Amino acid sequence: MIIIKYLKGYKRYLTVGFISGMISSVILSFIPKVYSKIIEYLINDKIENLQDHLLLYFVLTISCNIFAGIRGCIFMINIEYIIDRMKRDILSNYFKKDLIYYNDKNLNEVGNILTTDAKNIADIYLLNSNVFIRDLAQFITITYILGQESFLLYVITILISLSLVIVEDIYFKVIYEKTIDKTNTLLVKQNSIINDYINKIETYRSLHLENIINDMWLNLNTSYIRMKNRDSICYGINLLLTQTVNEISITLLIFIGLFLEYSTSSILIFVLYFNYISSIIKDFNGIQKCIIKNKLSIKNVTDFISNNDSNDNLSDNEASYIPNNYFNPNIEIKNLTFSYDNKKNVINNLNLIIEHNKITGITGHSGKGKSTLLKLILGFYTKQIKTGQILFDNVNLKYIDKIYFYDKLVSYVGQEPVLYQGSIKKNIIGNLHEYDKELYKKLLFLINDFYDDSNDDSNYDSNSNDSNDDKNVKLSGGQKQRICICRAILRKPKILLLDEPTSALDIENEIKILDLIEELSISYKMTIILISHNKQVLSKCNDVIIL
Secondary structure, eight states: OOGGOOOOHHHEEEEEEHHHHHHHHHHHHHHHHHHHHHHHHHHHOOHHHHHHHHHHHHHHHHHHHHHHHHHHHHHHHHHHHHHHHHHHHHHHHHHHBBBHHTSSOOOHHHHHHIIHHHHHHHHIIIHHHHHHHHHHHHHHHHHHHHHOOOOOHHHHHHHHHHHHHHHHHHHIIIIIHHHHHHHHHHHHHHHHHHHHHHHTTTHHHHHHHHHHHHHHHHHHHHHHHHHHHHHHHHHHHHHHHHHHHHHHHHHHHHHHHHTTTOOOHHHHHHHHHHHHHHHHHHHHHHHHHHHHHTTHHHHHHHHHHOOBSSSSSOTTTTSSBOTTTTTOOEEEEEEEEESSSSSSSSEEEEEEEEEETSSSEEEOOOOOSSHHHHHHHHHTGGGGEEEEEEEEETTTGGGBBBHHHIIIIEEESSSSSSOOOOHHHHHHTTTOSSSHHHHHHHHHHGTTTOOOOOGGGOOTTTTTTTTTTTGGGGGGGGHHHHHHHHHHHHTOOSSSEESHHHHHHHHHHHHHHHHHHHHHHHTTTOOEEEOOHHHHHHOOOOEEEEO
């Protein structure tokens, strides 16, 4: 079981919790027997014997609740810690996975592994184990108590309880569950329509498609209301069925007890224990359902953690080469063949050399592997390389220490500008604890038409909350692109990779970016590799490669 590896350090606490639960269950099992005596004494006016049993009833009830409280407290606290440990492990695996893993998966489902699936596993193994051991202790104790009264009537009670649970289960599976599923499906579809409209509101508004959205939602809502009414009726029938069958079962138990000529006091004890036994059987049935229902969560987390699909073919010890501060390499692509799906080659036997301290442009028709080449130089998708090597001054990319590689050597701006939560300043500075203040001021020239650093009162602090978080969503594509370029440059990498860096820019800002790129290549001895179809951009390049 995958949960076992996360229990280290918590087993002793969970053991105390299990023992407390068992003690609570054993005590609880004796309460109905004492309660039956109290009823018997009240009916027969035996007041002199009542006081002792009332005191015993009170002590048992308080003791049961104390141990139940200890069990609940221990489990609630420790389960959260165990879930936290599992989530940390899952989170670290997100960072280690090769990018191809995410290309092949539903991203929402992958995201749910950290939240929903992790919690489900804790519920499956820990909460269900708690319930199972608690109920098992109670079942054994009740068996001992009732077996002494009458083993035959005990077996009959078990069979009647099983019949009760089976009848309820059949109704739920055949009728009620299907109604619930259909109701929830309609609700999800309604939410999906509105979410789609909100995310694509400009397109819908420009085409005046609100009436279509309105009709679709209202049609679903009519079906939803109809199904909700049916759901309500099924719920009422479920309550009626459950309570009626329960009362019929108890009545049947009484008739059987009388038919077999058992004393009324014995029958009373079995009646008082009937709901306890039914509840235990329902819990066991619920545990089985929970495991079946959440089998996918178990598989998702197990596969995600055990799948050794890291973003490198080598261990951290093997990918440990850290060059000196003067490392400013040429990049050699040698006999490189690459495919995402191991079928169609995106890059086929490519050979080229990108010289350091120069601006190299890459151009060519769409689908020729330009963006893919940049991603391979970034160390992504290394496992999908069929043949060939990517060398940095004769050092294979896969041997270079990854922390050094991404912190010091390369920086990248993709076609889609990506900003994270935080102010513009925080987006530019990123995780840099120290940065070149002069370069930062120079970069502000690229964004001074919409950002004034002097008015930014959020002094950079990686732990501070920033009131400007929501401003980023109001920026245009070109503004976001310029911020991303500033962020990449401020890191002062040896190699800067830009994928269509001016695609969303007007001519004025395009010229600013190109002039800065040209200056950086000289001033900071920076190797710049850029993809573009723009002749003006390519004219700034020392070399142009056509794929």
